[in-house]
Amino acid sequence: MTAGMNVLGAAILGLALATAAPALASQDNVKAKPPADLSGLHAFDLRVGKWRVSHRRLKERLAGNTEWQEFTGEQVWWKTLDGQGNADDNLLRLPAGDYWGFTMRAYDPATGLWAIWWLDSRNPHGPLDPPVKGRFIDGVGTFYADDTLRGKPIKVRFTWSGITATSAHWEQAFSPDGGKTWETNWYSDFTKAD
Template sequence: MKRFYVALAVTVVAAVVGLASPAYANQDNPKAASSAANLSGLHDFDFFVGEWHAHHRKLKERLAGSHDWVEFDGNLSMRKLMGGWANEDESIFNVPGGVYRGVTLRAYDGVTGQWAIWWLDSRMPFAPLDPPVKGHFVNGVGVFYSDDTLGGKPVKVRFTWSNISPTTAHWEQAFSGDDGKTWETNWTTDFTRAP
């Protein structure tokens, strides 16, 4: 099963980078990346390569005024793809009542200097991928945004990476139902590098 997710991750990232980047005309006529490519953020996720333990806190309901959190642990394994222009990680979530997996796909755009991030969930592996969050790091903090829907209503999504060190990292997800005026954090994860 893991090979399926890795193969799918590589296929999706390769297709997205090939289609989304002006550096490549099409699959029949690939062009080498320009020497003038914006490489300023190409190594932003290098800190995350390897094996990690994760402690998750997740709101039971999103944008519903909930203050009930569920906490659980997990593991994550991350590796670079395509010479560092993409990467993927596989997470194992030990949620109350069971276990599931997910794959994060990331690809770097050398024109905009931004990363795009997609999520693939083992509970619905054939569902269309959500719109990617896009963004970059500034002074050690990475912020990424997208527009999505929740319960049929438009929402803005924000990922934030912070508190990064050789052995720790913090990630959180927040939603806004009012076009970014206010944000509700609905998931946080503290990572500790596995020995």
């Protein structure tokens, strides 16, 4: 991993600890309500660590394109929010050049849903993508969002599966017709690096 990943991770961890300190100090006086649904809380726990990534994605999405790009990447994943969240820093080595992405996830025990946000280094001050939200059922996590592509509304679906201590699989799909049909346009396979 590069020094940039370590610096970014340290900065985010420092910010998280600084903002969590007042809440942690006052928790002794507050009795927490039991969560409504913890079935998916630990679904991502095995993802913590360093990973090598093999990516395969369509060159153009929802354009009738059949040309696939294959490239590699690296990822570092850690827990946040006392286990109710996690984040990862990603280096994507596309044929056109490297870029970085950052993912944030938060679990809501009242609904049993995860929300996932993506921040892209190619547009660091742009708005975050709308979060995909969903849950795990029988080891498969499915997450949805409404978004736009080339100015037209689409649905986005992320699917996580095969999460083990040494591997995982992720897919992204878009639907131009409200979820009637889906084009899977990105596959990522993760192998533990540490």
